[in-house]
Amino acid sequence: MTLETTARQTFSQQNILDLDSFTSQDITYVLDNTLAMEQVLDREIRKVPALRGKTVVTLFYESSTRTRVSFEQAAKILSADVINVTSGGSSSKKGESLYNTALTIQAMQADIIIVRHPHSGAPHFLARQLEAKVINAGDGTHAHPTQSLLDLYTIRKNIGTIEGKKIVIVGDILYSRVARSNLWGLTKMGARVVICGPQTLIPNDFLNGHRTEEGHPFAGVEVQTDLDAALKDADVIMTLRLQLERQKAGHLPSLREYSQTYGLNARRLAMAKDGALVMHPGPMNEGVEIETDIAHGTQSVIEEQVKSGVAVRMSLLYSMAASQNLEI
Amino acid sequence: MPTFNRYKHFVIYGVFVPLIEKRIQNPVQIERALTRISHEILERNGGVANLVLVGMHSRGVPLAHRISSAIERFEGVKVPVGKLDIGMYRDDISEKGSPVMKPTDIPSDINDKTVVIIDDVLYTGRSIRAAMDAISDFGRPSQMQLGVLVDRGHRELPIRADYVGKNVPTSREEDVQVRLQEIDGEDAIVITSNSDNTGDVI
Numbered sequence: 285m286t287l288e289t290t291a292r293q294t295f296s297q298q299n300i301l302d303l304d305s306f307t308s309q310d311i312t313y314v315l316d317n318t319l320a321m322e323q324v325l326d327r328e329i330r331k332v333p334a335l336r337g338k339t340v341v342t343l344f345y346e347s348s349t350r351t352r353v354s355f356e357q358a359a360k361i362l363s364a365d366v367i368n369v370t371s372g373g374s375s376s377k378k379g380e381s382l383y384n385t386a387l388t389i390q391a392m393q394a395d396i397i398i399v400r401h402p403h404s405g406a407p408h409f410l411a412r413q414l415e416a417k418v419i420n421a422g423d424g425t426h427a428h429p430t431q432s433l434l435d436l437y438t439i440r441k442n443i444g445t446i447e448g449k450k451i452v453i454v455g456d457i458l459y460s461r462v463a464r465s466n467l468w469g470l471t472k473m474g475a476r477v478v479i480c481g482p483q484t485l486i487p488n489d490f491l492n493g494h495r496t497e498e499g500h501p502f503a504g505v506e507v508q509t510d511l512d513a514a515l516k517d518a519d520v521i522m523t524l525r526l527q528l529e530r531q532k533a534g535h536l537p538s539l540r541e542y543s544q545t546y547g548l549n550a551r552r553l554a555m556a557k558d559g560a561l562v563m564h565p566g567p568m569n570e571g572v573e574i575e576t577d578i579a580h581g582t583q584s585v586i587e588e589q590v591k592s593g594v595a596v597r598m599s600l601l602y603s604m605a606a607s608q609n610l611e612i
Numbered sequence: 613m614p615t616f617n618r619y620k621h622f623v624i625y626g627v628f629v630p631l632i633e634k635r636i637q638n639p640v641q642i643e644r645a646l647t648r649i650s651h652e653i654l655e656r657n658g659g660v661a662n663l664v665l666v667g668m669h670s671r672g673v674p675l676a677h678r679i680s681s682a683i684e685r686f687e688g689v690k691v692p693v694g695k696l697d698i699g700m701y702r703d704d705i706s707e708k709g710s711p712v713m714k715p716t717d718i719p720s721d722i723n724d725k726t727v728v729i730i731d732d733v734l735y736t737g738r739s740i741r742a743a744m745d746a747i748s749d750f751g752r753p754s755q756m757q758l759g760v761l762v763d764r765g766h767r768e769l770p771i772r773a774d775y776v777g778k779n780v781p782t783s784r785e786e787d788v789q790v791r792l793q794e795i796d797g798e799d800a801i802v803i804t805s806n807s808d809n810t811g812d813v814i
Contacts (some may be wrong), residue, residue, distance in 0.1 A: 320714070
């Protein structure tokens with residue numbers, strides 16, 4: 285029996301803050317269990333008792349549809365009790381601090397708190413202060429680990445493996461928490477990552493080579509400003525949402541110029557490998573970073589990304605419960 | 613006869629602890645037990661009508677397939693075989709962790725069928741409790757029955773098997789392993805124990 289129990293410790297994360305702390309085994313564990321979760325979603329009775337008696341609170345200080353709903357759905361299918369708190373309807377409107385709001389929620393015996401916050405690092409702060417486990421559902425421009433996990437799952441499901449594949453991330457890398465978490469996730473799984481966008485929207489550390497020197501986890505990441513060149517032989521193209529405010533902030537001359545230089549269209553898609561996957565974390569600006577016919581075309585797996593979001597988040601919640609360190 | 617496995621000893625605080633392996637059944641005996649269980653299933657249920665076998669991961673699955681093909685030899689009818697992973701139904705997920713879940717596949721409508729759960733070792737009964745809950749989520753069988761290759765005792769729940777290959781009295785310190793050709797490359801039932809605690813039987 286002892287041999288078996290040691291073999292079971294396959295997930296080592298207590299809080300889910302970003303993928304930088306994940307090992308490739310942790311990622312593989314979550315992705316492998318997602319298959320079983322998808323089977324649960326296909327059943328007539330979509331309910332399993334894995335998290336029975338646990339309370340999960342979603343605490344969202346930023347608007348969101350797909351992330352919050354899919355977390356709520358995931359926790360409910362696993363039989364947890366779910367309470368939703370949004371900044372608009374809570375005491376934070378009356379000036380209560382994040383810390384005090386979180387303490388209140390913890391006092392109500394929350395086991396897992398899922399946080400989205402406009403400030404980078406807010407979930408890390410809570411994880412240090414609280415006994416409840418914290419999942420980062422997007423913090424500022426920093427990280428969005430669950431989006432990355434579902435991207436990894438979608439890639440693996442469609443092309444079998446992530447290792448050695450060429451993945452091009454196009455767009456606003458500088459402000460994208462999805463891109464940041466995906467850089468960690470993809471490099472840990474051995475993908476060949478290319479980031480592509482206008483110089484003003486690529487982090488300085490990549491432009492001046494500080495992130496890509498020997499020994500850095502991102503050493504293998506290529507930086508490209510020419511999308512046509514970046515797309516050559518690509519297996520996967522991840523387009524990112526361009527926040528329309530970026531133009532006002534002076535990062536872009538005009539949206540039209542951006543969409544002509546970095547928008548994904550049929551001509552550009554033809555430069556990638558045959559059947560290359562087109563992904564987008566949503567919500568999309570169709571006609572800006574991606575043309576409508578591509579977004580809804582045969583190579584697009586964008587809808588599938590949303591669909592696997594529930595199963596991936598179920599797997600993640602289950603993995604946290606199954607990790608021996610987690611006394612929830 | 614206890615055999616000495618020279619690769620599996622280990623040392624705790626400088627004390628040499630030999631691991632003793634005892635093989636209690638050989639491939640022929642396992643095959644005979646499965647043949648008998650197959651006959652008993654037929655006898656008890658009056659034939660193959662409405663039967664569904666559900667094997668529990670990992671080793672219950674090949675066992676269920678073997679029983680199904682034995683029944684096919686006797687009766688000429690193939691009994692459907694399902695696979696079940698109980699990971700999401702266990703009551704000790706947070707204490708013991710969990711291996712990666714394997715696919716669950718319940719082949720047909722199980723409403724009003726006789727479902728025979730097949731597992732390799734019956735021990736505390738907690739896995740069987742979880743399996744019954746899991747199967748109930750797929751439908752309402754008219755009956756659930758349980759077949760195991762080894763019953764090693766130490767039940768913690770009011771559960772017993774309808775079909776037993778072999779009753780093996782054990783202590784809790786011992787570990788009973790069923791090894792199967794399909795997974796382990798050999799058919800055997802092996803009891804392992806560390807020599808320093810084989811004495812205290814609870």
